[in-house]
Amino acid sequence: MKKNKGKVLLGIAVLMLGLVSGCGSTTASKDSGNIKIGGDLELSGNVATFGQSVLNAVNLAFEDQNKKGGVLGKQIQFITADNKSDAGESTSAITKLITQDNVVAVLGAVTSSNTKAAVPVATDNKIPLITPTATNAEVTVNKDGSLNSWVFRSCFLDPFQGKVAANFVLNTLKVKNAAVFIDQKDDYSKGLAAEFSKDIKAGGGTITDTENYVGGDKDFKATLTRIKASNPDVVFVPGYYNEVGLIVKQGRELGITVPFVGGDGWDSAKLPELAGAANLNNTYFVNHMWADDPATKPFVEAYKAKYNTEPDALAALGYDAAEMLISAIKTAGSTNAEKIRTALENTKDFKGVTGVISVDPKTHNPVKSAVIIKMVDGKKTLLTHVNP
Ligand code: PHE
Numbered sequence: 001m002k003k004n005k006g007k008v009l010l011g012i013a014v015l016m017l018g019l020v021s022g023c024g025s026t027t028a029s030k031d032s033g034n035i036k037i038g039g040d041l042e043l044s045g046n047v048a049t050f051g052q053s054v055l056n057a058v059n060l061a062f063e064d065q066n067k068k069g070g071v072l073g074k075q076i077q078f079i080t081a082d083n084k085s086d087a088g089e090s091t092s093a094i095t096k097l098i099t100q101d102n103v104v105a106v107l108g109a110v111t112s113s114n115t116k117a118a119v120p121v122a123t124d125n126k127i128p129l130i131t132p133t134a135t136n137a138e139v140t141v142n143k144d145g146s147l148n149s150w151v152f153r154s155c156f157l158d159p160f161q162g163k164v165a166a167n168f169v170l171n172t173l174k175v176k177n178a179a180v181f182i183d184q185k186d187d188y189s190k191g192l193a194a195e196f197s198k199d200i201k202a203g204g205g206t207i208t209d210t211e212n213y214v215g216g217d218k219d220f221k222a223t224l225t226r227i228k229a230s231n232p233d234v235v236f237v238p239g240y241y242n243e244v245g246l247i248v249k250q251g252r253e254l255g256i257t258v259p260f261v262g263g264d265g266w267d268s269a270k271l272p273e274l275a276g277a278a279n280l281n282n283t284y285f286v287n288h289m290w291a292d293d294p295a296t297k298p299f300v301e302a303y304k305a306k307y308n309t310e311p312d313a314l315a316a317l318g319y320d321a322a323e324m325l326i327s328a329i330k331t332a333g334s335t336n337a338e339k340i341r342t343a344l345e346n347t348k349d350f351k352g353v354t355g356v357i358s359v360d361p362k363t364h365n366p367v368k369s370a371v372i373i374k375m376v377d378g379k380k381t382l383l384t385h386v387n388p
Contacts, residue, residue, distance in 0.1 A: 033074070034074055034075045034076065034077035035070070035071055035072070035074045035075070035076050035077065035104060035329065035335055036077045036079055036101055036102060036103045036104060037062070037076055037077070037078055037079070037103055037104065037105055037106070037107065037325065038078075038079050038080070038081065038094070038097030038098065038101060038103035038105070038106040038107070038108075039054070039055065039058060039078055039079065039080035039081070039097075039106070039107050039108050040080075040081055040083055040090055040093045040094045040097060040106055040107070040108035040109045040114075040118050041054055041055055041080055041081070041082065041083060041093075041107075041108050041109065041110065042082075042083055042084070042085040042109065042110045042111065042114065043055065043080065043082035043083075043084075044082055044084050044085065045083075045084040045085025045086060046085040046215055046216060046240065046242055047085045047110065047111060047240050047241070047242070047268075048085065049241070049268040049269065049270055049312075049314075050085075050110040050111070050133070050240075050268070050314050051082070051083075051085075051108075051110055053311065053312050053314035053315040053318065054107070054108070054110055054132055054133070054314050054315065054317075054318030054321075055080060055318075056303070056306075056307050056311075056315055056318075057303065057311065057314075057315040057316065057317075057318035057319040057322065058078060058107060058318050058319070058321070058322040059078060060302060060303060060306055060319065061319050061322035061323055061326065062076045062078050062322060062326075064302075065326055071326055071329050071330060072329065072330070072333070072334070072335070076326075079097060079101045079103060081093035081094070081096050081097050083108070083109055083114055085111070085114070086114070087113050087114050087116070087117035088117065090108075090109045090114040090115070090117040090118050091117045091118060091120075091121060093108075093109075093118075094106055094108075094109075094118040094121045094122065094129070095121050098121060098122070098125045098127050099125070103127070104127070104128075104329075104335040104337060104340065105127060105128040105129070105130070105325055105329075105337070105340055106118070106122060106127060106128070106129045106130070107129075107130055107131075107132065107318070107321050107322060107325065108129075108131060108132075109131060109134065110131070110132070110133045110134070110314065111133070111134060111186070111188055111240075112134040112135060112136030112139055112158075112186075112187045112188040112191070113136075113185075113186055113187045113188065114134075115129075115131040115134035115136075115139050115151075116134075116136070116138070116139060116187060119139065119148050119150075119151055122150045122151060123148060123149075123150050123151070126150060126337055126338070126341075127150065127337055128150055128151075128152065128325075128328075128337060128340050128341045128344055129150055129151050129152070130151075130152045130153065130154065130321045130324060130325055130344070131151070131152075131153045131154075131155075131321070132153070132154050132155060132314070132317035132318040132320065132321035133153075133154075133155050133264075133313075133314055133317050133318070134153060134155070134188070135153075135155055135156065135157050135158045135161060135188060135192075135263075135264065136157075136158055136187045136188050136191045137157050137158060137159055137191060138187070138191075139151060139153060140152070140153065140363055140364040140365055141363050141364075141365075147362065147363065147364065148364070149341070149345075149364075150341060151364060152324070152344050152345075152347075152359060152364050153321075153364070153365065153366070154317050154320040154321040154324055154352065154354065154357055154366065155264075155288055155317050155354075155366070155368070156288065156366065156367070156368045156369075156370060156388070157365055158188065158191045158192045158195055158263070159191075159195050160370065160388060161192060161195075161263050161264065161286050161370060162191075162192050162193075162194070162195025162196040162198075162199060162238075162263075163195060163199050164286050164370045164372070164386045165192075165196050165199075165236065165261055165262075165263060165286050166195075166196050166199030166200045166203060166205075167199070167203070167386075168261070168284065168286075168372055168386075169200065169205070169233075169234050169236070169261060170200065170203040170204075170205060172372075172383075172384075173233070173234060173259060173261075175205075175233030175234055176200070176203075176204060176205035176206060176233065177205060177206045177208050177231070177232050177233045177234070178196075178197075178200050178205060178206075178207055178208065178232055178233065178234045178235070178236050178261075179207070179208050179209040179210070179211070179227045179230050179232035179234075179235045179236070180193050180196065180197055180207055180209070180210045180211070180235075180236045180237075180238075181211050181212075181213065181220075181223070181224075181227060181235060181236070181237045181239070181247060182210065182211070182212050182213070182238065182239075183212075183213055183214065183215050183238075183239045183240070183243065184212035184213065184214060185214055185215060186215055186239070186240075188238070188263075188265060189238045189239050189265075192238035192263050193210075193236070193238050196236055196238065197210070208230035208231060208232045209226060209227050209229075209230035209232065211223045211226060211227055213239075213243060213247075215239075215240070215242075215243060216243075217243060218246060219250075220243075220246060220247050220250050220251075221250050221254060224247065224250055224251050224254050224256065225254060227251075227256070228251075228254055228255065228256050232258060233258055234258055234259045234260075234261055235251065235256065235258060235259070235260050235261070236260075236261050236262065237260055237261070237262045238262055238263050238265065239262065239265055239266075240265040240266075240268075241265065241266055241267070241268035241270050241271045241274065242270070242274065244260075244262055244265070244266050244271065244274075244275070245270065245271050245272075245273070245274025245275040246274055246275075247260070248260050248275040248279050248280060248283060249274065249275045249276055249279050251279075252276075252279040257282070258282075259282045259283060259284060260282075260283040260284075261283070261284050261285065262283075262284075262285040262286075263285060263286050264285070264286060264287050264288060264313060266285040266287075266373075267285070267287055267312045267313045267314065267373075268312065269309075269310075269312070272375075272378035272379075276378075277377050277378025277379075278377070278378075280375040280378060281375065281376065281377065283374075283375045284372055284373065284374050284375070284383065285372070285373050285375075286370050286371070286372055286373075286386075287313050287370065287371050287372075287373050288313040288316065288317055288354050288368070288370065288371070289313050289316045289317075289353070289354045289355075289371065290371045290382045290385070291310065291311070292382070295351065295352070295353055295354075295355065296316060296353045296354065298353075299311070299316060299319055299353040303315060303319075313354070316353050316354045317354055319352075319353055320350075320352035320353055320354050320357065323350075323352065324344065324347060324350055324352070324357065325340075325344070327343075327347070327350060328340050328343035328344045328347065329343070331343040331346075344359060345359060345361050345364070346359070346361070347359040354368065355368045355369055356368075367388050368388070369385055369386060369387045369388065370385070370386045371383075371384065371385050371386070372384050372386065
């Protein structure tokens with residue numbers, strides 16, 4: 001008993017010391033000098049083009065803002081941590097950004113699984129997290145209906161994206177029988193597949209075959225052979241570009257001539273390199289923006305001028321997340337985390353380059369339009385806009 005009491009007292013003493021010193025350094029770094037913002041990003045690993053696009057766009061937004069005098073009279077400092085496209089690394093990355101770098105808010109992660117791995121850290125430390133791109137429904141609202149009150153996003157959700165894809169198959173391609181090929185360890189892939197399959201069936205269609213792969217796989221031929229044997233009118237692949245590229249290539253080599261359809265995870269300049277431009281003909285995917293739209297074009301021009309390459313949807317969403325945060329810090333008039341959180345929650349009619357963003361205070365989800373991209377000879381072309 002006595003021994004325990006001693007331990008408790010020692011624990012309290014250590015805790016207080018920690019609080020005092022932690023508080024000291026936090027105050028110093030938050031209240032003087034720059035405004036530090038963290039980036040938990042996929043800068044290497046399986047979806048590295050995603051993190052790179054977001055990084056470029058956020059740098060563009062922050063550098064422009066800094067040239068205009070910064071925010072609240074201070075310069076923004078963007079501190080990134082590479083999550084290596086891995087959920088465990090994403091937890092470590094955001095922990096470092098918050099506890100060592102003392103950032104006032106975090107942008108990222110890109111994928112839904114990596115963002116979910118960051119949510120508890122943002123929540124426990126009461127630091128706002130804005131993912132530009134994680135579309136899985138449970139990033140903001142948990143299965144039990146509770147809100148992750150520190151988490152926001154600048155993109156639409158997979159229940160919408162899945163419905164857009166299913167309606168496209170049923171009403172535009174005018175076919176009913178789809179095979180589905182899922183990355184079984186990825187939250188985005190599983191959630192999007194479930195929504196698509198539900199909507200295909202609700203529209204009177206059939207799922208001819210549901211198959212799984214694991215991110216990082218390279219040889220899909222055995223599974224694609226089963227998919228082909230199920231005789232689908234279309235193959236839905238809700239995955240990321242690395243695997244999708246190889247799946248389309250190998251599928252075409254096996255004589256699968258029907259359309260492949262997917263979601264935003266296809267959006268990478270690497271996709272045509274991996275699939276082969278011709279193999280991508282007769283493929284379509286849902287995405288967040290079209291470069292020639294009036295609201296998007298000025299951003300596209302600025303991005304091209306700086307980086308000498310076309311921005312993808314990741315870049316556009318990253319830019320919007322960065323601008324949303326700048327606007328929230330201005331509205332808050334402070335870098336106090338709770339005040340930034342409240343300002344983000346009250347975001348209304350924010351004119352982003354991917355569309356107008358209003359945050360629903362109950363779900364933290366924006367309602368936005370999608371586009372359907374048709375691949376033609378390795379290039380993205382706009383098929384249509386779809387409103388919610
Ligand atoms: N929506 C994907 C996810 O949640 C990430 C992504 C967004 C990929 C936009 C490409 C373009 O995992």
